[in-house]
Amino acid sequence: xxxxxxxxxxxxxxxxxxxxxxxxxxxxxxxxxxxxxxxxxxxxxxxxxxxxxxxxxxxxxxxxxxxxxxxxxxxxxxxxxxxxxxxxxxxxxxxxxxxxxxxxxxxxxxxxxxxxxxxxxxxxxxxxxxxxxxxxxxxxxxxxxxxxxxxxxxxxxxxxxxxxxxxxxxxxxxxxxxxxxxxxxxxxxxxxxxxxxxxxxxxxxxxxxxxxxxxxxxxxxxxxxxxxxxxxxxxxxxxxxxxxxxxxxxxxxxxxxxxxxxxxxxxxxxxxxxxxxxxxxxxxxxxxxxxxxxxxxxxxxxxxxxxxxxxxxxxxxxxxxxxxxxxxxxxxxxxxxxxxxxxxxxxxxxxxxxxxxxxxxxxxxxxxxxxxxxxxxxxxxxxxxxxxxxxxxxxxxxxxxxxxxxxxxxxxxxxxxxxxxxxxxxxxxxxxxxxxxxxxxxxxxxxxxxxxxxxxxxxxxxxxxxxxxxxxxxxxxxxxxxxxxxxxxxxxxxxxxxxxxxxxxxxxxxxxxxxxxxxxxxxxxxxxxxxxxxxxxxxxxxxxxxxxxxxxxxxxxxxxxxxxxxxxxxxxxxxxxxxxxxxxxxxxxxxxxxxxxxxxxxxxxxxxxxxxxxxxxxxxxxxxxxxxxxxxxxxxxxxxxxxxxxxxxxxxxxxxxxxxxxxxxxxxxxxxxxxxxxxxxxxxxxxxxxxxxxxxxxxxxxxxxxxxxxxxxxxxxxxxxxxxxxxxx
Numbered sequence: 001x002x003x004x005x006x007x008x009x010x011x012x013x014x015x016x017x018x019x020x021x022x023x024x025x026x027x028x029x030x031x032x033x034x035x036x037x038x039x040x041x042x043x044x045x046x047x048x049x050x051x052x053x054x055x056x057x058x059x060x061x062x063x064x065x066x067x068x069x070x071x072x073x074x075x076x077x078x079x080x081x082x083x084x085x086x087x088x089x090x091x092x093x094x095x096x097x098x099x100x101x102x103x104x105x106x107x108x109x110x111x112x113x114x115x116x117x118x119x120x121x122x123x124x125x126x127x128x129x130x131x132x133x134x135x136x137x138x139x140x141x142x143x144x145x146x147x148x149x150x151x152x153x154x155x156x157x158x159x160x161x162x163x164x165x166x167x168x169x170x171x172x173x174x175x176x177x178x179x180x181x182x183x184x185x186x187x188x189x190x191x192x193x194x195x196x197x198x199x200x201x202x203x204x205x206x207x208x209x210x211x212x213x214x215x216x217x218x219x220x221x222x223x224x225x226x227x228x229x230x231x232x233x234x235x236x237x238x239x240x241x242x243x244x245x246x247x248x249x250x251x252x253x254x255x256x257x258x259x260x261x262x263x264x265x266x267x268x269x270x271x272x273x274x275x276x277x278x279x280x281x282x283x284x285x286x287x288x289x290x291x292x293x294x295x296x297x298x299x300x301x302x303x304x305x306x307x308x309x310x311x312x313x314x315x316x317x318x319x320x321x322x323x324x325x326x327x328x329x330x331x332x333x334x335x336x337x338x339x340x341x342x343x344x345x346x347x348x349x350x351x352x353x354x355x356x357x358x359x360x361x362x363x364x365x366x367x368x369x370x371x372x373x374x375x376x377x378x379x380x381x382x383x384x385x386x387x388x389x390x391x392x393x394x395x396x397x398x399x400x401x402x403x404x405x406x407x408x409x410x411x412x413x414x415x416x417x418x419x420x421x422x423x424x425x426x427x428x429x430x431x432x433x434x435x436x437x438x439x440x441x442x443x444x445x446x447x448x449x450x451x452x453x454x455x456x457x458x459x460x461x462x463x464x465x466x467x468x469x470x471x472x473x474x475x476x477x478x479x480x481x482x483x484x485x486x487x488x489x490x491x492x493x494x495x496x497x498x499x500x501x502x503x504x505x506x507x508x509x510x511x512x513x514x515x516x517x518x519x520x521x522x523x524x525x526x527x528x529x530x531x532x533x534x535x536x537x538x539x540x541x542x543x544x545x546x547x548x549x550x551x552x553x554x555x556x557x558x559x560x561x562x563x564x565x566x567x568x569x570x571x572x573x574x575x576x577x578x579x580x581x582x583x584x585x586x587x588x589x590x591x592x593x594x595x596x597x598x599x600x601x602x603x604x605x606x607x608x609x610x611x612x613x614x615x616x617x618x619x620x621x622x623x624x625x626x627x628x629x630x631x632x633x634x635x636x637x638x639x640x641x642x643x644x645x646x647x648x649x650x651x652x653x654x655x656x657x658x659x660x661x662x663x664x665x666x667x668x669x670x671x672x673x674x675x676x677x678x679x680x681x682x683x684x685x686x687x688x689x690x691x692x693x694x695x696x697x698x699x700x701x702x703x704x705x706x707x708x709x710x711x712x713x714x715x716x717x718x719x720x721x722x723x724x725x726x727x728x729x
């Protein structure tokens with residue numbers, strides 16, 4: 001029995017649904033066939049993702065058949081779906097007639113040479129497709145040659161991805177010949193294809209003549225010195241390429257030297273990536289000469305090489321004269337303190353570099369002190385990455401000193417260094433005088449209560465900081481108290497995150513006063529602590545007087561029914577809170593009932609997260625009654641709550657009348673075919689829900705959710721029925 005026989009088809013467009021993602025939803029060929037039947041008549045959907053399913057060739061064939069009749073879908077993703085050449089051929093045939101689809105992604109399937117050849121034949125005639133993504137498809141020389149031949153005739157395709165195939169030098173040669181004639185393609189990705197020097201040489205000959213290709217990605221191939229030399233020659237003549245990625249090849253110092261010679265004269269390339277290429281000090285010096293003379297390159301990534309202090313010194317000297325480079329990545333190059341010192345001197349003179357990454361470079365306190373001397377005079381650098389070095393309290397102290405007076409740095413990364421509380425105290429003390437920092441992220445620094453105390457002392461004086469992230473810092477109640485006390489005087493902080501610390505329920509009185517006096521804080525995150533019932537009650541009392549906080553996360557805090565009831569009392573009257581997360585607690589039926597009753601009166605909350613609790617069917621019933629009256633809640637998460645068919649039916653009845661809810665998550669519950677069928681029926685008259693998650697937990701989930709409406713293995717699944725209702729209400 002087909003879906004069209006089970007439910008009368010209503011050919012009416014869904015008024016809201018233009019984008020639908022069903023990624024990783026365990027859709028098999030039958031689900032794809034049912035979806036295809038809907039696509040034939042739908043005239044609103046523009047983007048559809050079926051990536052990460054199991055539709056196979058038969059499902060792809062059904063989708064292809066639907067494309068013959070659909071004239072609105074523009075973007076289609078079928079990545080990771082076990083599609084082989086047969087499915088690719090079906091899709092290729094449909095694209096000969098479909099003139100609407102502009103973007104199709106078939107990555108990480110197994111279409112092979114035959115599938116690529118079929119798609120290539122389509123490219124000869126299709127003038128609508130602008131993006132074709134075919135990575136990881138076991139496409140070899142024959143398939144690549146077919147695609148290349150098609151590019152000689154195609155006048156629409158602008159983006160082509162073939163990375164992770166088996167192209168080799170012969171396939172690269174074929175594509176190179178096509179590039180000599182093609183004048184439309186602007187982006188080409190050929191990474192991970194075992195292309196060697198011969199393939200690179202072929203591409204060089206093509207780039208001499210091609211005037212359209214702007215981005216060429218050749219990462220993780222087998223290009224060595226000779227191939228790099230050839231590409232360098234291409235840069236001398238090409239006037240279109242702006243982005244060249246040669247990461248994870250084997251070009252070494254000799255190949256780098258040829259590329260840099262070309263850069264001295266090239267006037268179009270703006271981004272060059274040479275990550276992980278075995279470039280040593282000689283190569284670093286060669287690149288320095290290019291940076292000295294080049295006037296167009298803006299981003300240079302040399303991460304994961306071995307240029308050392310000598311190479312970094314040469315680059316630093318080049319920065320004295322360069323006026324275009326804005327981003328330089330030297331992470332993982334062992335530049336040490338000597339390299340850091342040279343770069344610091346360069347920062348005194350350079351007025352354009354905005355981003356400098358020096359992560360994993362064995363920089364110690366001495367190098368940090370050198371950086372400080374450079375930063376005192378620099379007014380251009382915005383982001384400085386020093387993560388994963390050997391900077392201790394002394395180095396952080398000196399950095400803090402420059403932050404007091406330097407008015408340009410807005411972001412600095414110091415994680416993974418060897419800091420104790422003294423360095424943290426001095427760092428945060430600089431906030432009293434710094435008037436430019438807006439975001440400080442100290443996540444995972446282990447600053448503890450002493451660091452929290454130092455931050456709290458600085459907050460009343462700072463007038464620019466808007467976001468402070470202190471997750472995973474071993475902050476306990478003592479640290480939380482002083483931070484909440486600081487909120488009474490601070491008038492700039494909008495977001496405070498204290499997740500994953502050791503905060504319990506002993507901060508209540510201070511939090512109450514802090515939020516009473518503060519009306520600038522809008523987001524408060526306390527996830528993964530142990531605030532329990534008393535802490536939740538204290539927060540609820542504090543919110544009575546606060547008119548600023550609109551987003552609170554309390555997930556994973558041992559909150560029970562009583563605490564949920566306390567929060568519910570506040571929700572009755574609160575007019576500012578829009579998002580509340582209570583996931584991963586111990587809220588049961590009574591807590592859900594209390595929250596549900598509160599939402600009868602609340603007119604501002606739009607998002608409520610209750611996933612990972614124990615609300616069960618009765619709690620779902622209470623929340624369903626809420627949905628009949630509430631007119632503001634748009635997102636309700638009830639995943640992993642032990643909800644079965646009865647609870648799903650109650651929610652379904654509410655959906656028949658509710659026109660506001662757009663997202664409903666029932667992931668990981670015990671909803672079977674009957675519950676799914678009830679929801680599907682409710683969606684016949686509901687035009688508001690655009691996202692629905694209904695996967696069940698346990699080994700029987702496929703039988704529960706993908707089981708057929710009547711229980712017969714030959715009928716379409718309840719999940720497919722829901723899809724039908726979404727498309728054709």
